[in-house]
Amino acid sequence: MRILQLHSNFINYKPIQKEIAVAEEAEKQERRLEEIVVLFTAVEEGDNEAVAKKAIDEVQAFLEKLKVNRILIYPYAHLSSNLTKPADALKVIKAMEARAKEIGLETYRAPFGWNKQFTIAIKGHPLAEQLRVILPAEAEVKKEEKVSEAVKAEEKMKSLWRILQLDGEILPVEKFDFKGRENLEKFARYEISKVRASEQMPPHVTLMKRLEIADYEPGSDPGNIRWYPKGRLIKSLIEQLVTNKVIEYGAMEVETPIMYDFGHPSLADYLNRFPARQYILKSENKELFLRFAACFGQFLLVHDAQFSYKQMPLKVYELARYSFRREQRGEVVGLRRLRAFTMPDCHAFCTDLEQAKKEFIVRFKLCMQILEEIGLSKDDYEAAIRFTKDFYRENKRFITSLAKIFGRSVLVEIWKKRFFYFILKWDFNFVDNQDKAAALSTDQIDVENAKRYDIVYVDEKGEKQHPLIMHCSPSGAIERCVYALLEKAYKEQKNGKPPMLPLWLSPTQVRIIPMSDKHLEHAEKLADALETQHLRVDIDDRTLTLRKRVREAEMEWVPYIIVVGQKEIESDALPVRDRKTGKIRKMKLQELISEIEEIVKGKPLKPLPLPKHLSRRPQFYG
């Protein structure tokens, strides 16, 4: 028996004329059914009542998932070329109907033996369309084979979850003592069972709006974000920092297109593994898709390059703004997961596993350093290392050495067989205020794509070889870094500390508040002096009370606030309100400049993204 099962918004059908002698009696009336699972059914030779029962039971298990309780059994011969005799078929169909009613389904049936016209609207979700093949008991053996094939695939994907300790010992997750390692526990739980509960809005969503960093864009697709001047500054600074670090590491920065031709031979095969997750667009007679990583562009570019083992490892980098993934509707949240995001993506092409392992360590350290510089310390994230069983057997010490560099126990995921294109992968994961985890940096050793893209290098013997490819995002998506920083700030607030951004990312580093308009001129002088040292300084020249302006500066997370009045004109000691401590420190201007310069040393610099005078600024939110 074959059943084409369609979850439908509605179906309209109308019997037109009898086709065969055994056709049932029916009225030639149009019928409409809504919110229904339609079962186009072909009864094949050898099917019997047991098959009918089994078919309905299988369907029912599925209906529970969909939370639908209404079916239409629609005889449909065209599904099979091995049909049984019509009279037997009708019997089996009736048996299906009886079974369905028996187990409490709201059951409808289209008449058997008629030529019918129909219109159907099928829902868009992945489970909406399914083909079932139900075989009679005799054929059970054959079916077993098929199942075992499926089970094998399933088996391949089965993951073992463990905790790898620094001494190299691997413990089952239940046996590990998570005392003092609550984040690792939350991360492990998130990865393994994904159980979580939360009623509140993610804190970073409220913050990104209130601080005028970013917001949803109702005029776009979900997961496409609008960035206000302050947010653009923060993002752009992080982008610059990551890019600088990766270039320092030795990668060559390139730029590749954001859209690709579906028909390109190297891409077609790769894409077949990731169906229906891209944005697709048409241009003239071509079908294009938007990139979901910088891999395509870089692979195609390196495919055309000529290089030998002497130039390896060969490192290529791109800040992929944007990468697009049409994530499922329910998964797109704030800045945690977007449909359009900025992905720093660095590939390294290595001669062999030995070289790859060496490079892997270099990049592991690089990623830790980059996160640290962004403002996420090792306490803010947890590591996961994922590999195949085979790889572990041969590389125990290597994997343990990664954990040692990380300095703490890590979560490991072990695959019995390789089913991705990589044999080893690690990722750093931020655990947020809702106990959800989001991956930041990651690196992988890819053993497949060099062949797929026909990327070759020339070895010592002058022979062409496929390299190993390492895929690394040194920071993870830039937007996700902003998410992590905001969530981290919120955590600190919960712990009684003032929430803030790292000084080098604070849109306003120093705010000067003149007591009254009589003191504005002096404020301007101080601001100019700070500005020439490349600090971001602004002046709150609005005619509001002092208390109110101080309050607003604090709510904007301004790290240093200086109130300027008559005393400051007469003396060069400035009352600097330090957000970190909440105290007012008497400082000379030069002392403040030195302090800030020391803290932001080595970080990218950018000017204030807004008018210097607060009276000249629009309000983007609130």
Added chain:
RNA sequence: GCCCCGGUGGCUCAGCCCGGUAGAGCGGCAGCCUCGUAAGCUGUUGGCCGCGGGUUCAAAUCCCGCCCGGGGCUCCA
């Protein structure tokens, strides 16, 4: 994609259950206050009650569809 909750001036929200003239606080604007470190006072502006359809004499309110947001699933090479 599925299930649950929500969408009301720029922002946060009340009103909806039980249909009958749209409300508050914040913000904006104007005026006063010229101020010593987290909200000064007064006045005023501002709303196709997310969009479309239906029921009704009458819809922010009831019903249906869609869009957007949040949560839970699923998914996450």
